[in-house]
Amino acid sequence: MNINSPIRIFLVFSILFPVYSQDTFEEFIKQQQQAQQQAFEDELSEFQNYVAEVTSQYDAYEQKQAREFEAFKKEVEEKWQDFKAPSKKEYVEYDDDLDSRASVDFEKGEITVEVIVEEDIPDPVSQPVNKVENTIPKPGKKQPSKLQEVAQKKKKVNEQKSLKSIIEKTETPVSQKEKSQQRSSAVKKEISDQKLQRKLADILKTKGDDGKTMLNKQVVDKKGKTVTPATAKAYASKLVANAPVATKTYKAKDGKKRTVYTVKVPMKSDHINTRADRYKQEVLKQSKRFNIDPIIAFAVMETESAFNPKAKSHIPAYGLMQLVPKSGARDAYLYVYKKDKFLDGDYLYKPGNNIELGCAYLAKIRHQYFKSIKDDERAYICAVPAYNTGIGNVAKALVNQAKLKPASQKANSMSPDQLYKKLHKDLKYKEARDYLERVWSRKDKYAKLAGK
Incomplete structure (x- = not known):
């Protein structure tokens, strides 16, 4: 009996243990699933909070930019008759005192330098400093004798009498007021020339975010020599002295x-090609990296900014490929680096960053959104306007609904020419229709630059 007891206990334990073990395992699995679900929910919540935080950063940045812009605009309008703001294809900079500004029209190929001078300028002749300077003998110069002083005074009196005689004979007397006006005009001309020369030299020396001068190899003198930072001052001085200077007088808001x-x-004349060549290596590098056609990237860049590295639109969009921080730039960064990040204008002004994300955004449209379109030509006919107006609007133009699968099927059923004409006719916004036309008409001229 004592011998069989352990056997009975073992048998009972053997029977009960599997049941007990199975219950424990099922409970363990249940707990694991609950833990995983909780971890997923926590991770999702954390991600959503992070996205919300980044979004709030973008919102705060946009609001700050808008406030600063309005404050600056108001300050400028106190002095200037008009406010000139930068745009996609025009760069504008003001001096700190707001008395000078320069703008570069990168599409037209023209630099405009403007300076303002107050009309009420004190007469420099009447300033005490001039009187003091006139009484100080020049060093090393022999002083006149008493007889010479008398002779000089007599000569001066005779010259004055002679001048008076001429005025009386011609009957065109010059009043003191007129003399003051003449002196004032001469002073203002000298001041304005100096300001124009200085501002022109400054804009010729202004550097882009790639370290090169913004107008590198794009301005030449009368002899056809390229103006460099070293020759900018001499060039500006000569040009202002000989070029026609337009003038306009007005009363500002400050009275x-x-x-x-x-x-x-x-x-x-070839300024656009010069700038395109400047960014050639980066465009080819990023186009290859993201498997897009470089001629499309070049044509988009010209259409977006005319290769203005400091391009900024009212939206605002920034840089060569006009990326909007909160949408296109953010989407492209997430596509490339698999994470969300706040990107500001300073980041997007850098040509390397801008071209990387611009090409990435084109790639995402081509290879993700329109991946079902069977060939590149049709895909780019859809991707180009999508870069401007959004994929939903392109889909609506094709199938009257913002669905990519039927839109892609529709694109595949048409010839490239039919597809182009369909979108050029049915895209909702004129801006998008014009955008497609401009990019498509410009792309082929970049074949040589792209090595095709």
């Missing part, structure tokens, strides 16, 4: 009367 002096400087 002061001012005159704006304007000089225009043409850029080289």
Whole structure:
């Protein structure tokens, strides 16, 4: 009996253990699933909170930019008759004192330099400093004798009498007021010329975010020599002295009367090609990386900014490929780096960053959104306007609904020419229709630059 007891206990334990073990395992699995679900929910919540935080950063940035812009605009309008803001294809900069500004039209190929001078300028002749300077003998110069002083005074009196005689004979007397006006005009001309020369030299030396001068190899002198930072000052001095200077007098909001002096400087006729070549290596590198056609990237860049590295639109979109921080740039960054990140204008002004994300965004449209379109030509006919107006609007133009699968099927059923004409006719916004036309008409000229 004592011998069989352990056997009975073992048998009972053997029978009960599997049941007990199975219950424990099922409970374990249940707990694991609950833990995984909780972890997923926590991770999702954390991700959503992070996305919300990044979104709030973008919102705060946009609001700050808008406030600063309005404050600056108001300050400028106190002095200037008009406010000139930067745009996609025009760069504008003001001096700190707001008395000078320069703008570069990268599409037209023209630099405009403007300066303002107040009309009420003190007469420099009447300033005490001039009187003091006139009484100080020049060093090393022999002083006149008493007889010589008398002779000089007599000569001066005779010259004055002679001048008076001429005025009386011609019956065109010059009043003190007129003399003051003449002196004032001469002073203002000298001040405006100096300001124009300085501002023109400054804009010729202004650097882009790639470290090169923004107008590198795009301005030449009368002899056809390229203007460099080293020759900018001499070039500006000579040009302002010989170029026509337009003037316009107005009364500003601050109540002061001012005159704006304007000089225009043409850029080289091939300025667009010069800038395209400047960014060639980066465009080819990123196009290859993201498997997109480089001629499309070049044509998009010209259409977006005319290769203006400081391009900024009212939206605002930034840089060469005009990326909007909160949408296109953010989407492209997520596509490339698999994470969300706040990107500001300073980041997007850098050509390397801008071209990387611009090409990535084109790639995402081509290879993700329109991946079902069977060939590149049709795909790019859809991708180009989508870069401007969004994929939903392209889909609506094709199938009257924002669905990519039927839109892609529709694109595949048409010839490239039919597809182009369909979108050029049915895209909702004129801007998108014009955008497609411009990019498509420009792409082929970049074949040589792209090595095709």
